[in-house]
Amino acid sequence: MEHTEQPGLCRLHTLRVARIDKGGVWLEAGGRLAHLPRREAPQAVPGEEVEAFLYQDGAGELQATCRIPLAQAGQFGLLTVKSVGSHGAFLDWGLAKDLLTPYRLQPERMQVGRSYLVKVELDPQGRPFANARIDDCLDRGRPDLHEGDxxxxxxxxxxxxxxxxxxxxxxxxxxxxxxxxxxxxxxxxxxxxxxxxxxxxxxxxxLRKVGAEAVSDARDVILRALTARDGFLPLHDRSSPAAIEQTLGMSKKTFKKAVGGLYRDGLVTLADDGIMLTEKGSGQV
Incomplete structure (x- = not known):
């Protein structure tokens, strides 16, 4: 019987145990059953859920393992070459069967023992392979992301x-x-x-938070730093970005916004040589 490609192949899923027999544990997977070796889930009971990696064997049957791969389908990972053969390089991705990178998908010939960044992809039959041509794997469309995400x-x-x-x-x-x-x-x-x-x-x-959330966090950092230094910090508008980064771990732009807010709220006062904690500010820490 020929099976069509199953959604979620070569990814981790939480699957319900349908039954257990001498052949192993059988998991519900989108209207089909996936076989999980009994030794990988010796305590499993029907009805409970198991986290498992779903894949197809050579016959197109669904299989599962509780072993967690170093990268799943659609993900990138730094994988090490275990062997090289006539079809390409075989990478260790944390599962029993190594992952093939065909020669045509290697920008440079891979060498045993070296690690390479690759993307795990699926062929039309749902079989996994690795692609080391990273430029070809990236989405260059407009991201569905927003500032601060x-x-x-x-x-x-x-x-x-x-x-x-x-x-x-x-x-x-x-x-x-x-x-x-x-x-x-x-x-x-x-x-x-x-x-x-x-x-x-x-x-x-x-690597830093941005926008209002970053300023809110920066206010807390500045207040704690003032308290730890007896209410005074030798930082001001003329301080170098490096000095602010080294002392507080934030950008000068974020520092200025946070200090401005603290000043307007009466929590600090400003001097030529730094900022000082007010009595009101002391009660905020």
Whole structure:
């Protein structure tokens, strides 16, 4: 019997146990049953839910495993080459069967022992493979994102300007060098925010919160810093961005907005050489 491609193949799902027999555990999967080896869920009982990775075997039958892969279909991951054969390179993605990267999808010939950033994709039969041609995998349409949205940033390449990153495993963006944490390498995933969606559809991203939420957080940071330093901080409008970043971990723009709000609320006073906590401000910490 020929089966059509099942939605959600090569992804993790929470599936209900339909029955258990000598052949193993059978999970409900979109109107079909997926086979899970009994040894992977020895305590499973009918009716309960199990988190499992769903895939098809060579005969097109649904199979499941409780092993968690390093990347799922539609995601990027930094995977290590275990072997090279006549059809391409085989990558370790955390499952029993290695993942093939065909030669035509390798910008450079992959070498055993080295790690490469790839995207896990499915062929028309629902079989997984890896694509190392990252440029071809990215969505260059206008993102359905807004300023301040929390996003994942997967580091793709380091450049003179900073790091090329993949936003939410989908869109390209650049994270500037002054924001990169020490020791950043390709394959690291960072938590970030949308800084701006430009008119040309490209994204500006940052590791810092933006907008009103960033200013609100900055107010708390400044008040705590003032309290810890006996009510005075030697920072002001003329302070360098580096000094503000080093002391408070925020941009000068955010610092100025937060201090302006604290001053208007009567929580701080301003002096030529810094800012001082008021009695009212002391009660806010």
């Amino acid at each position: 929390a996003v994942s940033l997967l580091v793709w390449q380091l450049t003179d300007l900073g790091a090329k990153v993949i936003v939410n495993h989908r869109y390209p963006a650049l994270l500037y060098r002054d924001e990169l944490p020490d020791g950043t390498i390709a394959g690291i995933e960072l938590s970030g925010y949308v800084k701006r969606l430009r008119e040309d559809g490209k994204l500006d991203v940052t």
